[in-house]
Amino acid sequence: MKVLIIGAGEVGFNIASRLVNENKDVVVIDENPEAIRRVSDNIDAQVVTASGSNPISLIEAGIKDAEIVLAVTNSDETNLVACLVADMLSPSTKKLARIRNADFNLYHDHFRKYAPHIDTLINPEIEVVKTIYRMINMPGVVDVGEFADGRIKFIGIVLDEKAQLAGTRLSELSRISEKQRPLIVAVIRKEKLIIPRGNDYLLPGDLIYFICEKEKILDTLAVFDKSEAPVQSVLIIGGGTIGMRLARLLDEKSVYTKIIEKNSDRCARLAEQLNKTLVLHGDGSDQELLKEENVHDIDVVVTLTGDEEINILASLLAKQMGAKKTITKISKFGYFPIMSTIGIERVVSPRLSAINTILQHIRHGKVLSSISIKGEQAEFMEAVALETSDIVGKPLKNISFPKGAILAGIIREKIFIIPDGDSIINPNDMIIIFARRQDIPKVEKILAVKLEYF
Amino acid sequence: MRWRYIISIVGVLTIFLGLAMILPLIVGLYYNDQSVIPVLKSIGITICSGFLLYIFFRKNKAEVILQREGIAIVAFGWTIVCLFGALPFYLGGEINSFVDAFFESVSGFTTTGATILTNVEAISKGILFWRSFIQWLGGMGIILLSLAILPFLGVGGMQLYKAEVPTPVPDKLKPKLRDTAMILWKVYALITLAELILLLIGGMSFYDALCHTFTTMPTGGFSTKNASIFHYNSVYFDIVFMVFMLLAAINFSLHYQLLKGKPLAFWRNSECRFFLGFVFLLIIIVSYNVYGPIYEKIGDALRFGSFQVISIITTTGYATADYEKWPAMSQVILFFCMFMGASAGSTGGGMKFIRIMLCFKYCYKELFSLIHPHAVVKIKMGGKPISDDIMRSILGFLALYIILFAFCSLSLAGMGVDYITSFGAVAAAIGNVGPGFGLVGPVGNYAQIPFFGKWMLIWCMLLGRLEIYTVIILLVPAFWRK
Numbered sequence: 001m002k003v004l005i006i007g008a009g010e011v012g013f014n015i016a017s018r019l020v021n022e023n024k025d026v027v028v029i030d031e032n033p034e035a036i037r038r039v040s041d042n043i044d045a046q047v048v049t050a051s052g053s054n055p056i057s058l059i060e061a062g063i064k065d066a067e068i069v070l071a072v073t074n075s076d077e078t079n080l081v082a083c084l085v086a087d088m089l090s091p092s093t094k095k096l097a098r099i100r101n102a103d104f105n106l107y108h109d110h111f112r113k114y115a116p117h118i119d120t121l122i123n124p125e126i127e128v129v130k131t132i133y134r135m136i137n138m139p140g141v142v143d144v145g146e147f148a149d150g151r152i153k154f155i156g157i158v159l160d161e162k163a164q165l166a167g168t169r170l171s172e173l174s175r176i177s178e179k180q181r182p183l184i185v186a187v188i189r190k191e192k193l194i195i196p197r198g199n200d201y202l203l204p205g206d207l208i209y210f211i212c213e214k215e216k217i218l219d220t221l222a223v224f225d226k227s228e229a230p231v232q233s234v235l236i237i238g239g240g241t242i243g244m245r246l247a248r249l250l251d252e253k254s255v256y257t258k259i260i261e262k263n264s265d266r267c268a269r270l271a272e273q274l275n276k277t278l279v280l281h282g283d284g285s286d287q288e289l290l291k292e293e294n295v296h297d298i299d300v301v302v303t304l305t306g307d308e309e310i311n312i313l314a315s316l317l318a319k320q321m322g323a324k325k326t327i328t329k330i331s332k333f334g335y336f337p338i339m340s341t342i343g344i345e346r347v348v349s350p351r352l353s354a355i356n357t358i359l360q361h362i363r364h365g366k367v368l369s370s371i372s373i374k375g376e377q378a379e380f381m382e383a384v385a386l387e388t389s390d391i392v393g394k395p396l397k398n399i400s401f402p403k404g405a406i407l408a409g410i411i412r413e414k415i416f417i418i419p420d421g422d423s424i425i426n427p428n429d430m431i432i433i434f435a436r437r438q439d440i441p442k443v444e445k446i447l448a449v450k451l452e453y454f
Numbered sequence: 455m456r457w458r459y460i461i462s463i464v465g466v467l468t469i470f471l472g473l474a475m476i477l478p479l480i481v482g483l484y485y486n487d488q489s490v491i492p493v494l495k496s497i498g499i500t501i502c503s504g505f506l507l508y509i510f511f512r513k514n515k516a517e518v519i520l521q522r523e524g525i526a527i528v529a530f531g532w533t534i535v536c537l538f539g540a541l542p543f544y545l546g547g548e549i550n551s552f553v554d555a556f557f558e559s560v561s562g563f564t565t566t567g568a569t570i571l572t573n574v575e576a577i578s579k580g581i582l583f584w585r586s587f588i589q590w591l592g593g594m595g596i597i598l599l600s601l602a603i604l605p606f607l608g609v610g611g612m613q614l615y616k617a618e619v620p621t622p623v624p625d626k627l628k629p630k631l632r633d634t635a636m637i638l639w640k641v642y643a644l645i646t647l648a649e650l651i652l653l654l655i656g657g658m659s660f661y662d663a664l665c666h667t668f669t670t671m672p673t674g675g676f677s678t679k680n681a682s683i684f685h686y687n688s689v690y691f692d693i694v695f696m697v698f699m700l701l702a703a704i705n706f707s708l709h710y711q712l713l714k715g716k717p718l719a720f721w722r723n724s725e726c727r728f729f730l731g732f733v734f735l736l737i738i739i740v741s742y743n744v745y746g747p748i749y750e751k752i753g754d755a756l757r758f759g760s761f762q763v764i765s766i767i768t769t770t771g772y773a774t775a776d777y778e779k780w781p782a783m784s785q786v787i788l789f790f791c792m793f794m795g796a797s798a799g800s801t802g803g804g805m806k807f808i809r810i811m812l813c814f815k816y817c818y819k820e821l822f823s824l825i826h827p828h829a830v831v832k833i834k835m836g837g838k839p840i841s842d843d844i845m846r847s848i849l850g851f852l853a854l855y856i857i858l859f860a861f862c863s864l865s866l867a868g869m870g871v872d873y874i875t876s877f878g879a880v881a882a883a884i885g886n887v888g889p890g891f892g893l894v895g896p897v898g899n900y901a902q903i904p905f906f907g908k909w910m911l912i913w914c915m916l917l918g919r920l921e922i923y924t925v926i927i928l929l930v931p932a933f934w935r936k
Contacts, residue, residue, distance in 0.1 A: 025630055041613075045629055
């Protein structure tokens with residue numbers, strides 16, 4: 001399968017490297033020779049140094065036999081024009097565009113039906129706002145995502161020293177918490193991802209990922225000794241697109257919100273757009289300002305400025321000054337590994353969510369959604385079990401699953417089943433699979449290899 | 455630098471080489487000659503050593519290769535492969551000293567075609583086949599071959615590709631390096647097959663046709679005959695060899711485009727156009743120059759003149775005439791041809807035409823900006839701008855080429871070799887041509903070069919094949935620092 005990626009920025013680069021690892025043919029186009037060199041030095045992909053909206057360079061990059069075009073430059077306009085030109089040259093190619101301007105959201109259908117025929121518009125900012133909101137609402141949660149239209153969630157938490165489950169063996173879990181046995185799919189210990197088996201232990205400080213139904217989240221969190229009063233106040237630092245959208249959402253939910261923004265014009269705009277939110281003009285990393293605004297009484301501080309370093313420092317400062325929870329926006333993937341070391345637990349990244357959304361659409365077979373977890377070492381995939389697939393119709397213990405993968409759940413006619421060795425997958429069941437990055441091609445193979453027959 | 459990793463990959467290359475030795479073994483068995491036992495021994499030693507290197511140094515995980523490591527893998531890989539490739543020559547006793555065997559092996563893999571053998575025809579068939587076959591392997595590149603076959607090199611393969619492929623601007627034909635390598639090798643094998651068939655039609659014996667095909671396509675130049683191609687003294691063979699030497703000296707991605715149904719591919723590429731035009735011009739000059747004093751018939755002048763020009767400029771090094779008896783002008787032209795060499799991305803050696811063209815364009819740009827000091831001028835090639843980085847690396851390459859030529863010929867002269875031979879031998883070794891001037895001319899050989907001179911020429915041949923940077927960088931102290 002050939003994929004054309006327009007834009008070799010952080011998003012384009014990471015998608016390219018993921019797809020190449022999954023053995024796809026990738027061509028990357030970018031105008032910037034530096035960005036192109038980074039790709040050609042690190043990734044086994046073909047590169048074209050040219051504008052991605054230029055028809056001649058698109059032909060040169062082989063648009064005609066590409067199955068998918070991803071327009072992921074920083075500019076909405078370039079992406080749209082690139083899709084338009086691609087549509088002209090090769091109508092059968094599937095097109096995805098990253099569009100950050102929220103005003104386009106209402107017109108998704110138009111874009112699909114008419115001229116550029118863009119199959120999917122991706123707006124990472126909206127995804128990020130949703131993620132932040134979920135994190136705000138769930139006690140102790142550092143990472144969260146959802147499947148099956150939000151009915152099933154995966155949740156990442158850090159196990160406290162005092163938690164009753166600390167030091168427990170996984171196989172004893174069902175004995176301790178009879179009702180709510182959480183299905184633990186992964187443990188991240190010292191930045192290393194472990195897919196736990198029955199005789200692995202849970203240790204304090206572990207980042208634990210588990211899956212559960214929406215209604216049972218609070219109960220399950222209680223099993224891990226995570227419970228807090230509902231959030232009443234939020235401070236947002238940085239009033240960009242994400243900041244504003246988050247503030248508006250919190251406004252609607254009647255959470256007391258303050259937003260700090262440096263640029264006075266932007267502040268004026270924020271004040272016009274937001275009703276109950278208190279707009280403050282100032283520097284988010286200014287200690288005096290934070291003190292003035294009683295940061296120690298704030299439940300959650302969210303740092304969303306365009307500058308990663310300021311976000312990190314402001315989060316650390318707010319925490320130091322007594323904020324209960326912080327959520328930090330980070331785009332540079334290089335920083336992920338050090339986050340928990342320097343004491344930042346909750347991280348959101350628009351780029352990572354853009355990559356997640358895009359990957360969902362590229363997966364072979366009927367993979368409906370896929371979400372990468374922290375540091376991208378592993379992925380959740382949600383898929384429909386095809387009748388022709390190898391996994392259907394026999395007990396799970398007879399299926400040779402790749403070592404780095406785990407079947408995390410089966411959804412049959414809206415009922416969520418936590419699988420064990422004797423469970424059988426029926427055709428058209430939804431299944432949730434968690435897999436390490438290097439095992440993803442194998443999983444894809446089990447799910448879809450026979451799809452080729454159609 | 456992760457030496458373990460580098461050594462383990464070199465180990466895999468060595469195993470490969472051992473497997474390649476099975477072919478001369480088959481040839482030896484067929485003719486039932488004295489090469490069977492030494493080749494068997496070589497296979498054993500090579501495969502075992504490769505296996506040990508791999509087993510002791512391997513790591514479980516395939517890793518990304520950094521640029522520096524890529525260079526180290528290519529440079530050491532080539533050296534080790536040449537070393538093991540010398541075993542069949544040495545173990546059979548057909549070449550007595552180890553340095554001679556190593557010289558012959560390096561001359562083979564680097565597609566130079568310089569030989570220390572005085573009587574080629576006395577060598578056993580199996581060994582002679584190996585001598586031709588290693589040229590074929592080295593022509594398109596042993597690393598490229600492993601990239602096509604071994605999946606695990608794909609991770610950082612681009613670094614290896616850049617270090618081995620003879621071109622200033624490496625480009626990919628396909629998104630995946632592995633596919634690119636596969637295509638290049640397939641095109642190479644296809645053209646080789648075509649030449650083999652044409653030689654067989656001309657009535658050459660299968661063994662000789664195979665050996666000569668294996669040395670034309672990599673622009674190598676080893677022959678199984680003492681008199682090289684003149685042994686056949688046939689116009690048909692001369693023409694077949696000329697055509698295929700030229701084909702081998704043209705960028706292989708153009709062959710690929712041609713095969714994919716773009717008939718104008720050669721014409722559209724400015725390097726190729728310029729190269730063919732220039733060769734044509736030189737043929738006219740040299741033929742005119744030798745017409746009269748050497749050859750009485752215009753047909754002969756054209757035939758031998760063009761063969762020698764093509765043979766030298768493509769850095770093949772076949773001979774149908776002793777050009778040292780030609781007028782001075784022809785000799786000087788041939789001497790310069792040794793430097794110019796073939797096109798980028800071909801199997802030929804030398805400086806490569808594209809570099810020379812860009813160098814001239816650069817000089818013109820400098821002159822132009824003296825006339826128009828405020829003019830903004832970009833150097834372009836085929837309508838595409840060439841970045842300053844590439845331009846700088848090309849100028850550096852050309853400077854290093856000349857400096858190394860000067861240094862090495864000076865040292866060779868210092869060892870007591872006469873000055874014509876010194877110039878000729880070094881130019882022919884760095885340019886991967888083969889025959890030079892003086893003692894090492896088309897009727898001579900490298901046997902009389904002193905011991906250290908041979909080692910230096912070995913180094914020169916590797917320098918030329920791996921395009922200088924990959925080899926010379928090992929002498930830079932910063933390369934070894936952590």
